[in-house]
Amino acid sequence: MSRESADARQDELFRLIWDAMVEAAPPDWLRLDLMYMSVGDATELTLWGAWHEPELRSLDVPEPVELALQELRSTMYKPGEGTWFAARFYLTAPRQEFVIFDFDNDPAFENPIDPSEWRRDIALYPRDPQFVQKWLRELLT
Template identity: 35%
Template sequence: MTDELTTGIASALTEAAPDGWAKVSLTVSATVLAYDYATEIRLADGRSGDIDLPAEVRGGFRELRTRMYEPGRGTWFSAKIVLTPGVAPEFTFNFDEDPKWWPPLHPTTFTRDLETFPRDEQHVPAWLRNLVAQGTQLERERDTPA
């Protein structure tokens, strides 16, 4: 189900990599309202390189996050792909740790994310519980007449 997506992401990223690349790393931080894509490109001569992320990579990660949702467990907050020539692409997914957005996202962003991808109480990490509580309080204050 997700294999065709990860294969497509890896292929599109490989095709977009600059000539002479030795390693491509892409870290994606995600919520239902915001995505951040951080790349690190190492060329064979040791220099850093640049890459323009194709729409297939961005859209692929968005779809992957939705498809990887597990009822009660949630979905990932960050994902990483590492490409090295001649080696199978390496994907890792973070379902629980704070991805440490910079600048920080508004707490209601996480409220929306938890509404879209619900988690059972035991699968809501403390950092997320805190942000959702802040977001809920801010919404309550906004909706309460002065």
């Protein structure tokens, strides 16, 4: 896939994710937060929303979102550098979008994942030694 077609596909995936977040929320939402973590075959996905109360409430994640996130993670892979372990999507009304990708830190799954998932992830998205952080190097040995 060329860089241009990969960028176009990423734009489509972003749009799908943002639109699905809005569709999952009630009409009077003020803020939506989606957190996705992925290592190997292990994933965690949560979606929260805020209305007029200050606390966040859990929302059901629309089905196509996880597939879109998995594909987005793959399309963002940089040879030798790897891809991100966690992504956080923030959406505030009326439609201000902000996303953070974490390529370098342990995503701290709620339930610890098997070390084999880290090896699987590195096999799927190889990293040159300078892009393997110390904590990850220790997990892999």
